[in-house]
Protein backbone atom coordinates (compact mmCIF):
# COMPACT_ATOMS: atom_id res chain seq x y z
CA UNK A 259 0.00 0.00 0.00
CA UNK A 260 1.15 3.52 -0.67
CA UNK A 261 -0.31 4.80 2.62
CA UNK A 262 2.40 5.64 5.15
CA UNK A 263 2.61 3.02 7.91
CA UNK A 264 2.48 4.13 11.51
CA UNK A 265 4.21 1.81 13.98
CA UNK A 266 1.85 -0.73 15.57
CA UNK A 267 0.62 0.51 18.91
CA UNK A 268 -1.54 -1.77 21.01
CA UNK A 269 -2.55 1.07 23.33
CA UNK A 270 -3.84 3.32 20.60
CA UNK A 271 -7.61 3.50 20.76
CA UNK A 272 -9.09 1.53 17.90
CA UNK A 273 -11.79 2.98 15.72
CA UNK A 274 -12.64 -0.40 14.28
CA UNK A 275 -13.74 -2.42 17.27
CA UNK A 276 -16.90 -0.59 18.27
CA UNK A 277 -19.63 1.78 17.30
CA UNK A 278 -18.26 4.17 19.90
CA UNK A 279 -14.98 4.16 17.97
CA UNK A 280 -16.66 4.57 14.60
CA UNK A 281 -18.69 7.47 15.96
CA UNK A 282 -15.42 9.19 16.86
CA UNK A 283 -14.15 8.51 13.36
CA UNK A 284 -17.30 9.96 11.81
CA UNK A 285 -16.82 13.07 13.92
CA UNK A 286 -13.21 13.26 12.72
CA UNK A 287 -14.40 13.12 9.11
CA UNK A 288 -16.89 15.91 9.84
CA UNK A 289 -14.04 18.02 11.25
CA UNK A 290 -12.03 17.26 8.13
CA UNK A 291 -14.84 18.47 5.88
CA UNK A 292 -15.56 21.52 8.03
CA UNK A 293 -11.89 22.46 7.90
CA UNK A 294 -11.81 21.88 4.15
CA UNK A 295 -14.83 24.16 3.72
CA UNK A 296 -13.03 26.97 5.52
CA UNK A 297 -9.93 26.32 3.48
CA UNK A 298 -11.78 26.32 0.15
CA UNK A 299 -13.62 29.52 1.16
CA UNK A 300 -10.25 31.19 1.68
CA UNK A 301 -8.98 29.74 -1.59
CA UNK A 302 -11.99 31.08 -3.50
CA UNK A 303 -11.65 34.47 -1.84
CA UNK A 304 -8.07 34.59 -3.08
CA UNK A 305 -9.10 33.42 -6.54
CA UNK A 306 -11.80 36.13 -6.58
CA UNK A 307 -9.33 38.85 -5.63
CA UNK A 308 -6.95 37.71 -8.34
CA UNK A 309 -9.84 37.65 -10.80
CA UNK A 310 -10.59 41.28 -9.88
CA UNK A 311 -6.96 42.12 -10.61
CA UNK A 312 -7.18 40.37 -13.96
CA UNK A 313 -10.39 42.22 -14.81
CA UNK A 314 -8.90 45.59 -13.83
CA UNK A 315 -5.90 45.23 -16.12
CA UNK A 316 -7.20 43.09 -18.96
CA UNK A 317 -9.28 45.62 -20.81
CA UNK A 318 -8.98 43.53 -23.94
CA UNK A 319 -8.97 46.52 -26.26
CA UNK A 320 -5.40 46.76 -27.47
CA UNK A 321 -5.35 43.83 -29.88
CA UNK A 322 -3.25 44.97 -32.78
CA UNK A 323 0.22 46.47 -32.67
CA UNK A 324 -1.18 49.75 -33.91
CA UNK A 325 -3.70 49.88 -31.09
CA UNK A 326 -1.00 49.08 -28.52
CA UNK A 327 1.26 51.83 -29.90
CA UNK A 328 -1.59 54.28 -29.64
CA UNK A 329 -2.18 53.24 -26.03
CA UNK A 330 1.38 53.77 -24.80
CA UNK A 331 1.86 56.96 -26.77
CA UNK A 332 -0.51 58.72 -24.40
CA UNK A 333 1.50 59.79 -21.29
CA UNK A 334 -1.45 59.18 -18.98
CA UNK A 335 -1.46 55.50 -20.06
CA UNK A 336 2.33 55.24 -20.13
CA UNK A 337 2.72 56.58 -16.63
CA UNK A 338 0.00 54.37 -15.25
CA UNK A 339 1.66 51.32 -16.80
CA UNK A 340 5.00 52.27 -15.25
CA UNK A 341 3.57 52.90 -11.80
CA UNK A 342 1.48 49.69 -11.69
CA UNK A 343 4.29 47.44 -12.75
CA UNK A 344 6.81 49.11 -10.49
CA UNK A 345 4.76 49.69 -7.34
CA UNK A 346 1.96 47.14 -7.41
CA UNK A 347 3.59 44.04 -8.80
CA UNK A 348 5.82 43.29 -5.81
CA UNK A 349 2.76 43.54 -3.57
CA UNK A 350 0.74 41.25 -5.77
CA UNK A 351 3.71 38.91 -5.85
CA UNK A 352 3.77 38.81 -2.08
CA UNK A 353 0.01 38.23 -1.95
CA UNK A 354 0.17 35.41 -4.50
CA UNK A 355 2.96 33.69 -2.59
CA UNK A 356 1.23 33.92 0.76
CA UNK A 357 -0.03 30.47 1.86
CA UNK A 358 -3.79 30.37 2.00
CA UNK A 359 -5.31 29.13 5.26
CA UNK A 360 -2.22 28.55 7.41
CA UNK A 361 -4.45 27.87 10.41
CA UNK A 362 -6.59 25.46 8.44
CA UNK A 363 -3.56 23.62 7.07
CA UNK A 364 -2.20 23.25 10.60
CA UNK A 365 -5.57 21.93 11.76
CA UNK A 366 -5.56 19.52 8.82
CA UNK A 367 -2.24 18.10 10.01
CA UNK A 368 -3.76 17.52 13.44
CA UNK A 369 -6.83 15.84 11.97
CA UNK A 370 -4.74 13.60 9.73
CA UNK A 371 -2.63 12.63 12.74
CA UNK A 372 -5.75 11.02 14.16
CA UNK A 373 -6.60 9.09 10.99
CA UNK A 374 -7.03 5.32 11.32
CA UNK A 375 -3.79 3.38 10.92
CA UNK A 376 -3.28 0.22 8.92
CA UNK A 377 -4.24 -1.87 11.94
CA UNK A 378 -7.67 -0.21 12.08
CA UNK A 379 -8.08 -0.80 8.35
CA UNK A 380 -7.04 -4.43 8.68
CA UNK A 381 -9.48 -4.98 11.52
CA UNK A 382 -12.27 -3.42 9.48
CA UNK A 383 -11.46 -5.72 6.53
CA UNK A 384 -11.42 -8.71 8.85
CA UNK A 385 -14.73 -7.61 10.37
CA UNK A 386 -16.31 -7.43 6.90
CA UNK A 387 -14.89 -10.82 6.06
CA UNK A 388 -16.29 -12.28 9.27
CA UNK A 389 -19.77 -10.99 8.50
CA UNK A 390 -19.54 -12.26 4.94
CA UNK A 391 -18.51 -15.77 5.90
CA UNK A 392 -20.48 -16.27 9.09
CA UNK A 393 -23.76 -15.31 7.47
CA UNK A 394 -22.94 -16.50 3.92
CA UNK A 395 -23.41 -12.99 2.57
CA UNK A 396 -22.16 -12.34 -0.93
CA UNK A 397 -20.36 -9.51 -2.68
CA UNK A 398 -23.16 -9.20 -5.22
CA UNK A 399 -25.66 -8.38 -2.43
CA UNK A 400 -23.37 -6.45 -0.10
CA UNK A 401 -22.17 -4.16 -2.89
CA UNK A 402 -25.78 -3.14 -3.55
CA UNK A 403 -26.73 -2.55 0.09
CA UNK A 404 -28.38 -5.89 0.84
CA UNK A 405 -27.67 -7.47 4.25
CA UNK A 406 -29.49 -10.79 4.67
CA UNK A 407 -33.17 -10.04 4.05
CA UNK A 408 -32.85 -6.27 4.46
CA UNK A 409 -32.26 -3.82 1.65
CA UNK A 410 -30.50 -0.60 2.70
CA UNK A 411 -30.20 2.53 0.60
CA UNK A 412 -26.41 2.29 0.65
CA UNK A 413 -23.97 1.38 -2.11
CA UNK A 414 -20.33 0.45 -1.76
CA UNK A 415 -18.03 2.52 -3.99
CA UNK A 416 -15.71 1.08 -6.65
CA UNK A 417 -12.78 1.62 -4.31
CA UNK A 418 -14.61 -0.15 -1.45
CA UNK A 419 -15.24 -3.21 -3.66
CA UNK A 420 -11.68 -3.15 -4.93
CA UNK A 421 -10.20 -2.96 -1.44
CA UNK A 422 -12.32 -5.89 -0.26
CA UNK A 423 -11.28 -7.87 -3.36
CA UNK A 424 -7.60 -7.15 -2.77
CA UNK A 425 -7.87 -8.25 0.85
CA UNK A 426 -9.49 -11.58 -0.11
CA UNK A 427 -6.86 -12.06 -2.80
CA UNK A 428 -4.04 -11.54 -0.29
CA UNK A 429 -5.76 -13.94 2.10
CA UNK A 430 -5.90 -16.58 -0.62
CA UNK A 431 -9.71 -16.48 -0.85
CA UNK A 432 -9.88 -16.37 -4.64
CA UNK A 433 -13.61 -17.09 -4.90
CA UNK A 434 -14.57 -14.01 -2.90
CA UNK A 435 -11.73 -11.94 -4.42
CA UNK A 436 -13.09 -12.75 -7.87
CA UNK A 437 -16.64 -11.76 -6.90
CA UNK A 438 -15.50 -8.45 -5.36
CA UNK A 439 -13.34 -7.61 -8.40
CA UNK A 440 -16.35 -8.43 -10.55
CA UNK A 441 -18.47 -5.97 -8.55
CA UNK A 442 -15.79 -3.30 -9.00
CA UNK A 443 -15.69 -3.91 -12.77
CA UNK A 444 -19.46 -3.73 -13.07
CA UNK A 445 -19.71 -0.65 -10.87
CA UNK A 446 -20.84 2.50 -12.59
CA UNK A 447 -17.98 5.02 -12.81
CA UNK A 448 -17.52 7.58 -10.04
CA UNK A 449 -19.05 10.97 -10.91
CA UNK A 450 -15.69 12.76 -10.56
CA UNK A 451 -13.53 9.89 -11.73
CA UNK A 452 -11.29 12.02 -13.94
CA UNK A 453 -10.14 14.46 -11.25
CA UNK A 454 -10.21 11.95 -8.40
CA UNK A 455 -8.21 9.29 -10.23
CA UNK A 456 -5.24 11.62 -10.65
CA UNK A 457 -5.17 11.94 -6.85
CA UNK A 458 -6.41 8.55 -5.64
CA UNK A 459 -5.21 6.37 -8.49
CA UNK A 460 -7.30 4.64 -11.14
CA UNK A 461 -9.25 1.78 -9.55
CA UNK A 462 -9.66 0.16 -12.96
CA UNK A 463 -5.92 -0.19 -13.46
CA UNK A 464 -5.10 -3.91 -13.75
CA UNK A 465 -8.57 -4.66 -12.38
CA UNK A 466 -9.71 -6.87 -15.25
CA UNK A 467 -6.45 -8.74 -15.25
CA UNK A 468 -6.72 -9.34 -11.50
CA UNK A 469 -10.31 -10.47 -11.96
CA UNK A 470 -9.17 -12.98 -14.57
CA UNK A 471 -6.34 -14.10 -12.30
CA UNK A 472 -8.51 -14.68 -9.22
CA UNK A 473 -11.07 -16.56 -11.29
CA UNK A 474 -8.49 -18.80 -12.95
CA UNK A 475 -6.71 -19.53 -9.67
CA UNK A 476 -10.00 -20.44 -8.03
CA UNK A 477 -11.02 -22.65 -10.95
CA UNK A 478 -7.67 -24.45 -11.00
CA UNK A 479 -7.38 -25.02 -7.26
CA UNK A 480 -11.00 -26.04 -6.77
CA UNK A 481 -10.82 -28.50 -9.63
CA UNK A 482 -7.36 -30.00 -8.97
CA UNK A 483 -6.83 -30.75 -5.34
CA UNK A 484 -3.51 -32.38 -6.23
CA UNK A 485 -1.96 -29.09 -7.39
CA UNK A 486 -0.07 -27.07 -4.79
CA UNK A 487 -1.09 -23.43 -4.52
CA UNK A 488 2.34 -22.42 -5.85
CA UNK A 489 1.71 -24.60 -8.90
CA UNK A 490 -1.65 -23.00 -9.41
CA UNK A 491 -0.21 -19.50 -9.12
CA UNK A 492 2.58 -20.35 -11.60
CA UNK A 493 0.20 -21.85 -14.13
CA UNK A 494 -2.12 -18.84 -13.82
CA UNK A 495 0.71 -16.37 -14.26
CA UNK A 496 1.96 -18.24 -17.34
CA UNK A 497 -1.54 -18.42 -18.82
CA UNK A 498 -2.11 -14.69 -18.41
CA UNK A 499 1.36 -13.87 -19.83
CA UNK A 500 0.73 -16.03 -22.87
CA UNK A 501 -2.72 -14.66 -23.61
CA UNK A 502 -2.99 -11.74 -26.04
CA UNK A 503 -4.88 -8.66 -24.84
CA UNK A 504 -7.73 -9.70 -27.16
CA UNK A 505 -7.83 -13.22 -25.68
CA UNK A 506 -7.96 -11.78 -22.17
CA UNK A 507 -10.67 -9.32 -23.13
CA UNK A 508 -12.72 -12.15 -24.66
CA UNK A 509 -12.26 -14.34 -21.56
CA UNK A 510 -13.42 -11.53 -19.26
CA UNK A 511 -16.34 -10.68 -21.54
CA UNK A 512 -17.40 -14.32 -21.31
CA UNK A 513 -17.26 -14.24 -17.50
CA UNK A 514 -19.19 -10.98 -17.37
CA UNK A 515 -21.76 -12.41 -19.74
CA UNK A 516 -22.91 -14.82 -17.08
CA UNK A 517 -25.18 -13.53 -14.33
CA UNK A 518 -23.78 -12.83 -10.86
CA UNK A 519 -25.93 -15.66 -9.50
CA UNK A 520 -24.58 -18.16 -12.03
CA UNK A 521 -20.99 -17.13 -11.33
CA UNK A 522 -21.41 -17.31 -7.58
CA UNK A 523 -23.21 -20.68 -7.70
CA UNK A 524 -20.54 -22.16 -9.94
CA UNK A 525 -17.63 -20.83 -7.92
CA UNK A 526 -19.03 -21.63 -4.47
CA UNK A 527 -19.53 -25.32 -5.29
CA UNK A 528 -16.41 -26.26 -3.32
CA UNK A 529 -17.05 -24.09 -0.27
CA UNK A 530 -17.02 -26.04 3.02
CA UNK A 531 -20.40 -26.56 4.69
CA UNK A 532 -21.23 -24.21 7.58
CA UNK A 533 -20.06 -25.04 11.11
CA UNK A 534 -22.54 -25.46 14.00
CA UNK A 535 -21.48 -22.02 15.20
CA UNK A 536 -22.30 -20.46 11.82
CA UNK A 537 -25.62 -22.28 11.63
CA UNK A 538 -26.42 -20.93 15.10
CA UNK A 539 -25.48 -17.38 14.11
CA UNK A 540 -27.82 -17.63 11.13
CA UNK A 541 -30.64 -18.66 13.48
CA UNK A 542 -31.00 -22.02 11.74
CA UNK A 543 -30.97 -24.46 14.66
CA UNK A 544 -34.20 -26.48 14.80
CA UNK A 545 -36.99 -24.85 16.80
CA UNK A 546 -37.65 -26.29 20.28
CA UNK A 547 -41.13 -27.26 21.34
CA UNK A 548 -40.62 -28.62 24.86
CA UNK A 549 -39.75 -25.32 26.51
CA UNK A 550 -42.01 -23.04 28.48
CA UNK A 551 -42.26 -19.47 29.67
CA UNK A 552 -43.46 -18.77 33.17
CA UNK A 553 -43.17 -16.40 36.09
CA UNK A 554 -40.48 -17.29 38.60
CA UNK A 555 -42.00 -16.73 42.09
CA UNK A 556 -39.73 -19.01 44.00
CA UNK A 557 -35.97 -18.40 43.77
CA UNK A 558 -35.97 -15.84 46.57
CA UNK A 559 -38.75 -14.56 48.87
CA UNK A 560 -38.58 -11.16 47.18
CA UNK A 561 -39.88 -12.69 43.97
CA UNK A 562 -43.29 -13.40 45.55
CA UNK A 563 -43.86 -9.66 45.35
CA UNK A 564 -42.19 -9.03 41.99
CA UNK A 565 -42.02 -12.19 39.91
CA UNK A 566 -39.58 -12.36 37.02
CA UNK A 567 -40.58 -13.36 33.50
CA UNK A 568 -38.62 -16.51 32.85
CA UNK A 569 -38.12 -18.41 29.60
CA UNK A 570 -36.51 -21.82 29.44
CA UNK A 571 -33.97 -22.01 26.67
CA UNK A 572 -32.44 -25.42 27.27
CA UNK A 573 -32.93 -28.14 29.87
CA UNK A 574 -29.57 -29.90 29.88
CA UNK A 575 -27.34 -27.99 30.28
CA UNK A 576 -29.68 -25.57 31.94
CA UNK A 577 -29.98 -22.25 30.11
CA UNK A 578 -32.66 -19.77 31.04
CA UNK A 579 -33.63 -16.24 30.01
CA UNK A 580 -35.26 -13.55 32.10
CA UNK A 581 -37.08 -10.73 30.39
CA UNK A 582 -37.51 -7.11 31.42
CA UNK A 583 -34.82 -7.32 34.08
CA UNK A 584 -32.77 -4.25 33.13
CA UNK A 585 -34.48 -0.89 32.67
CA UNK A 586 -33.47 1.83 30.24
CA UNK A 587 -32.41 3.97 33.19
CA UNK A 588 -30.15 1.26 34.54
CA UNK A 589 -28.66 0.84 31.08
CA UNK A 590 -27.98 4.56 30.75
CA UNK A 591 -26.30 4.64 34.15
CA UNK A 592 -24.21 1.60 33.27
CA UNK A 593 -23.04 3.15 29.98
CA UNK A 594 -22.39 6.49 31.69
CA UNK A 595 -20.11 4.85 34.23
CA UNK A 596 -18.18 2.79 31.76
CA UNK A 597 -15.94 5.58 30.44
CA UNK A 598 -12.80 4.62 28.62
CA UNK A 599 -13.01 1.11 27.21
CA UNK A 600 -10.19 -1.21 26.27
CA UNK A 601 -9.70 -2.00 22.62
CA UNK A 602 -10.78 -5.55 23.24
CA UNK A 603 -9.15 -8.74 24.33
CA UNK A 604 -6.58 -10.71 22.50
CA UNK A 605 -6.17 -14.37 23.14
CA UNK A 606 -3.80 -14.60 26.09
CA UNK A 607 -1.40 -16.58 23.95
CA UNK A 608 -1.52 -13.88 21.29
CA UNK A 609 -1.64 -10.89 23.61
CA UNK A 610 1.93 -9.85 22.93
CA UNK A 611 1.87 -10.42 19.24
CA UNK A 612 0.66 -7.99 16.63
CA UNK A 613 -1.78 -10.59 15.39
CA UNK A 614 -5.28 -9.35 14.86
CA UNK A 615 -7.41 -9.97 17.90
CA UNK A 616 -9.86 -12.76 17.58
CA UNK A 617 -11.85 -11.58 20.57
CA UNK A 618 -12.73 -8.09 19.68
CA UNK A 619 -15.38 -6.54 21.88
CA UNK A 620 -14.36 -3.52 23.87
CA UNK A 621 -14.88 -3.87 27.57
CA UNK A 622 -14.51 -2.15 30.89
CA UNK A 623 -15.58 -2.70 34.49
CA UNK A 624 -18.48 -1.12 36.28
CA UNK A 625 -16.59 -0.43 39.48
CA UNK A 626 -18.23 2.36 41.49
CA UNK A 627 -20.87 1.31 43.95
CA UNK A 628 -24.27 2.85 43.41
CA UNK A 629 -27.87 2.18 44.27
CA UNK A 630 -28.48 1.03 40.71
CA UNK A 631 -25.57 -1.39 40.72
CA UNK A 632 -26.82 -2.81 44.01
CA UNK A 633 -30.23 -3.25 42.46
CA UNK A 634 -28.72 -5.10 39.48
CA UNK A 635 -26.77 -7.32 41.88
CA UNK A 636 -29.91 -8.09 43.87
CA UNK A 637 -31.70 -9.02 40.69
CA UNK A 638 -28.89 -11.43 39.86
CA UNK A 639 -29.43 -13.10 43.23
CA UNK A 640 -33.15 -13.24 42.56
CA UNK A 641 -32.61 -14.92 39.24
CA UNK A 642 -29.97 -17.39 40.35
CA UNK A 643 -30.25 -17.63 44.14
CA UNK A 644 -26.46 -17.39 44.15
CA UNK A 645 -24.26 -15.60 46.61
CA UNK A 646 -21.41 -13.36 45.56
CA UNK A 647 -19.35 -10.61 47.14
CA UNK A 648 -21.54 -7.50 46.73
CA UNK A 649 -18.60 -5.24 45.92
CA UNK A 650 -17.66 -7.38 42.94
CA UNK A 651 -17.44 -5.53 39.64
CA UNK A 652 -19.68 -6.14 36.69
CA UNK A 653 -18.21 -6.20 33.22
CA UNK A 654 -19.51 -3.94 30.48
CA UNK A 655 -18.85 -4.91 26.87
CA UNK A 656 -19.51 -3.15 23.60
CA UNK A 657 -19.40 -5.02 20.30
CA UNK A 658 -19.10 -2.95 17.14
CA UNK A 659 -19.66 -3.83 13.52
CA UNK A 660 -18.22 -7.18 12.55
CA UNK A 661 -16.87 -7.87 16.01
CA UNK A 662 -17.45 -11.14 17.80
CA UNK A 663 -16.24 -13.40 20.59
CA UNK A 664 -15.07 -16.71 19.25
CA UNK A 665 -16.33 -20.00 20.75
CA UNK A 666 -14.88 -20.38 24.26
CA UNK A 667 -15.59 -21.61 27.78
CA UNK A 668 -15.95 -19.34 30.77
CA UNK A 669 -14.28 -21.79 33.14
CA UNK A 670 -10.62 -21.42 33.96
CA UNK A 671 -9.26 -24.24 31.93
CA UNK A 672 -9.80 -21.95 28.92
CA UNK A 673 -7.14 -19.62 30.20
CA UNK A 674 -9.01 -17.27 32.53
CA UNK A 675 -6.53 -17.39 35.45
CA UNK A 676 -7.88 -14.15 36.90
CA UNK A 677 -7.42 -13.20 40.57
CA UNK A 678 -11.11 -13.65 41.35
CA UNK A 679 -10.90 -17.23 40.14
CA UNK A 680 -7.97 -17.87 42.47
CA UNK A 681 -9.94 -16.72 45.53
CA UNK A 682 -13.54 -17.46 44.60
CA UNK A 683 -13.10 -20.63 42.60
CA UNK A 684 -14.05 -21.38 39.05
CA UNK A 685 -16.89 -19.75 37.14
CA UNK A 686 -19.87 -21.94 37.94
CA UNK A 687 -22.43 -19.82 36.13
CA UNK A 688 -22.48 -16.88 33.74
CA UNK A 689 -25.11 -14.24 33.36
CA UNK A 690 -25.35 -11.81 30.46
CA UNK A 691 -27.70 -8.83 30.44
CA UNK A 692 -28.44 -7.48 26.99
CA UNK A 693 -28.26 -3.69 27.18
CA UNK A 694 -29.26 -3.06 23.57
CA UNK A 695 -31.25 -4.58 20.77
CA UNK A 696 -29.12 -5.76 17.88
CA UNK A 697 -31.02 -5.32 14.59
CA UNK A 698 -28.93 -7.91 12.71
CA UNK A 699 -26.48 -10.54 13.97
CA UNK A 700 -24.86 -10.64 17.41
CA UNK A 701 -26.57 -13.76 18.80
CA UNK A 702 -25.16 -15.66 21.75
CA UNK A 703 -24.69 -19.19 20.41
CA UNK A 704 -24.06 -22.49 22.21
CA UNK A 705 -22.94 -24.62 19.25
CA UNK A 706 -22.83 -27.90 21.19
CA UNK A 707 -26.28 -27.46 22.66
CA UNK A 708 -27.66 -26.03 19.41
CA UNK A 709 -29.00 -22.93 21.10
CA UNK A 710 -29.05 -19.38 19.65
CA UNK A 711 -30.19 -16.41 21.67
CA UNK A 712 -30.78 -13.14 19.87
CA UNK A 713 -30.23 -10.11 22.12
CA UNK A 714 -33.26 -8.22 23.35
CA UNK A 715 -32.70 -5.00 25.29
CA UNK A 716 -33.43 -5.55 28.99
CA UNK A 717 -33.37 -9.37 28.84
CA UNK A 718 -30.75 -11.63 30.36
CA UNK A 719 -29.50 -15.17 29.91
CA UNK A 720 -28.06 -17.39 32.60
CA UNK A 721 -26.27 -20.70 32.24
CA UNK A 722 -23.98 -23.12 34.05
CA UNK A 723 -20.40 -23.78 32.99
CA UNK A 724 -19.80 -26.57 35.50
CA UNK A 725 -21.73 -29.55 36.76
CA UNK A 726 -23.04 -29.36 40.34
CA UNK A 727 -19.96 -31.14 41.60
CA UNK A 728 -17.60 -28.68 39.98
CA UNK A 729 -16.57 -30.69 36.93
CA UNK A 730 -16.38 -28.65 33.73
CA UNK A 731 -19.28 -28.97 31.30
CA UNK A 732 -17.95 -28.67 27.75
CA UNK A 733 -21.49 -28.22 26.48
CA UNK A 734 -21.33 -24.71 27.96
CA UNK A 735 -19.09 -23.64 25.06
CA UNK A 736 -20.52 -20.42 23.69
CA UNK A 737 -19.69 -17.47 21.49
CA UNK A 738 -20.94 -14.13 20.31
CA UNK A 739 -21.75 -13.99 16.60
CA UNK A 740 -20.43 -11.07 14.58
CA UNK A 741 -22.64 -8.00 14.80
CA UNK A 742 -23.96 -7.17 11.34
CA UNK A 743 -25.97 -4.04 12.09
CA UNK A 744 -26.17 -2.40 15.49
CA UNK A 745 -24.33 -1.59 18.65
CA UNK A 746 -24.27 -4.52 21.04
CA UNK A 747 -23.99 -3.66 24.73
CA UNK A 748 -23.88 -6.25 27.49
CA UNK A 749 -23.37 -6.49 31.20
CA UNK A 750 -21.72 -9.69 32.36
CA UNK A 751 -21.39 -11.32 35.74
CA UNK A 752 -19.58 -14.56 36.48
CA UNK A 753 -20.81 -16.51 39.47
CA UNK A 754 -18.01 -18.33 41.19
CA UNK A 755 -18.29 -21.64 42.92
CA UNK A 756 -16.81 -20.99 46.37
CA UNK A 757 -19.47 -18.51 47.59
CA UNK A 758 -22.18 -21.04 46.67
CA UNK A 759 -21.20 -23.55 49.39
CA UNK A 760 -24.23 -22.75 51.49
CA UNK A 761 -26.84 -22.06 48.83
CA UNK A 762 -26.26 -24.80 46.29
CA UNK A 763 -28.61 -27.73 46.55
CA UNK A 764 -25.70 -30.03 45.86
CA UNK A 765 -22.62 -29.53 48.01
CA UNK A 766 -19.63 -29.25 45.69
CA UNK A 767 -17.41 -32.28 45.73
CA UNK A 768 -13.69 -31.97 45.52
CA UNK A 769 -13.02 -30.61 42.02
CA UNK A 770 -11.70 -33.28 39.71
CA UNK A 771 -9.98 -32.74 36.42
CA UNK A 772 -12.26 -33.76 33.62
CA UNK A 773 -11.01 -36.52 31.31
Ligand SMILES: O=C(O)CCC(=O)C(=O)O
Pocket residue numbers: 663668690701702736737738748750
Ligand atom coordinates in the same frame (compact mmCIF):
# COMPACT_ATOMS: atom_id res chain seq x y z
O1 LIG B 1 -22.17 -11.36 25.27
C1 LIG B 1 -22.43 -12.56 25.21
O2 LIG B 1 -23.46 -12.98 24.68
C2 LIG B 1 -21.47 -13.56 25.79
C3 LIG B 1 -20.22 -12.93 26.29
C4 LIG B 1 -19.28 -13.96 26.81
O3 LIG B 1 -19.30 -15.09 26.43
C5 LIG B 1 -18.27 -13.60 27.82
O4 LIG B 1 -18.12 -12.41 28.10
O5 LIG B 1 -17.62 -14.52 28.35
Ligand SMILES: [Fe+2]
Pocket residue numbers: 666667668688736
Ligand atom coordinates in the same frame (compact mmCIF):
# COMPACT_ATOMS: atom_id res chain seq x y z
FE1 LIG C 1 -18.16 -16.36 27.74
